[in-house]
Amino acid sequence: MKPWLVALAAIVTRENLRFVRQRGRFLAALVRPLVWLVVFAAGFRAVLGVSIIPPYQTYITYEVYILPGLCGMIQLFNGMQSSLSLVYDHEMGSMRLLLTSPLPRWWLLFSKLLAGVVVSILQVAVFLAIAAMSGITMPPVGYVAVVPALLASGLMLGALGLLISSTVRQLENFAGVMNFVIFPMFFLSSALYPLWKMAESSSLLRDICALNPFTYAVELIRFALYGELNLTALVWVSASFVLFMLAALWGYDPARAMLRSKG
């Protein structure tokens, strides 16, 4: 068991070190949701309050509504960023070194995934602290309950990143990933508007949002921030995680890669 944990610790530490040393990346990860919070939410203030939907018990301002979605956004970008770093490692050869380890490949990939999730939780924690300082606070229990929710949603989004990195062979293609994965996932979810609001403009749009796993990641985080469990969201997030993880493992299967290089 010990070498497994050593490998896990090493990968998590490397990922965290990489994150802390790359100040620019740390700032970018924070500035992005903060810009949304300050500029977008302010421009769309809904000063007269957003209608009551669970888990909220009363009227809220838009800043309060958008906060869980921005936590999800941090994790979504982070998941993609991890996948970017995998592609980078792939190109630079450091992944080859990692994958030659005698430990099973799924464990190494899972460690890599978990390392990214830990980084994303740190980012969310700093973001929530800044939001709290500007007056957007949650009940105290929410700050504890949100950690397991962030773990689940982070794993799901990270697994999606892994899956994508198994198909993207070159760094240059990453911009495409941004356009075709991050933006539709973020905009076609409950991060910016509640589903009932989407239904007002088009029921098709609402249905797409209701199928988007990112919607459930956001809702899981939203309910957890109020100390509540949204079981539907947990089931969707877990099922999506398993699906993405299996597909990513299949994508990273050396036998398949061998076949392809021969063909």
Next chain:
Amino acid sequence: MARFALALLPAALLFAAPAFANKVFVTNERGNSVTVLDSQSWEVITTFPAGNRPRGITISPDGKELYVCASDDDTVRVFDAETYKELHTLPSGPDPELFALDPSGNPLYIANEDDNLVTVVDVRTRQVLAEVPVGVEPEGVAVSPDAKTIINTSETTNMAHFIDASSYKIVHNVLVDQRPRYAEFTSDGKKLYVSSEIGGTVSVIDMSATEPTIAKKISFAVPGILPEWLQPVGVKATRDGSRIFVALGPANRVAVIDAATDEVLDYLLVGQRVWQMAFTPNEEFLITTNGNSNDVSIIDVKAEKVIRSVQVGEQPWGVVVTPD
């Protein structure tokens, strides 16, 4: 066995706790009913019919009789606060809107919006004791803590009238901003707050001077909200004299005011078109009626936070809580 029984004791106490809850009565202006809520679970207990266009609502000091202004019935309906049965009606004059009960529980001072009168009614004999001519469209009524002065605000004359409670004569008039809606004394009777819906201000009237004079006018500003939406209506002062709460109508906000400096400290987001308010007896919570969203919002007074909003009937207007 004894230990088992002992273990159950805290649980039993816990279940007994709701017995200390108070009932919250909300008049639904368009629903023609009164919604009854529990002040601990905030669940709706029941809804009962209350005549046509019920608006002002108050309760006797012993908590037994509920008085409701049935504006379109031109009468005040009296209900049993336990059984919700209508006991009788009181003569009120036409279109009663708001009223105030003497601290002793009798008489009742009623503002008659349509014929420019304040009607004084004995709630025991059900007789009209006096009709005091006031300004045009009388609305707010307040009784000073010493029960010696009755305040009436007239919406069109833009005045607060000070009526002597023994002679039923107007002794002073104070001009305030447009459309004065509501008047509220501090518990020591030294200050009187009068809200002006269209003027957008709350006038602070100093009662300790030889003649009542306006000491300050509180105005409001919420970023992103048009000034004309800031329409102060209901006003409530805490007993300890620390805070004043002002309902700001279509701004969907309740302003929190430091009663020592009369400066606005914060604005709390509540439901749509917030109108009247009432404290629970221990002043732990403040309940606001939100006319356009058909709900009431509950404010945690100490934390100065809105904890939840609960659906009631159509167009909630007035609210009162049973005393302990």
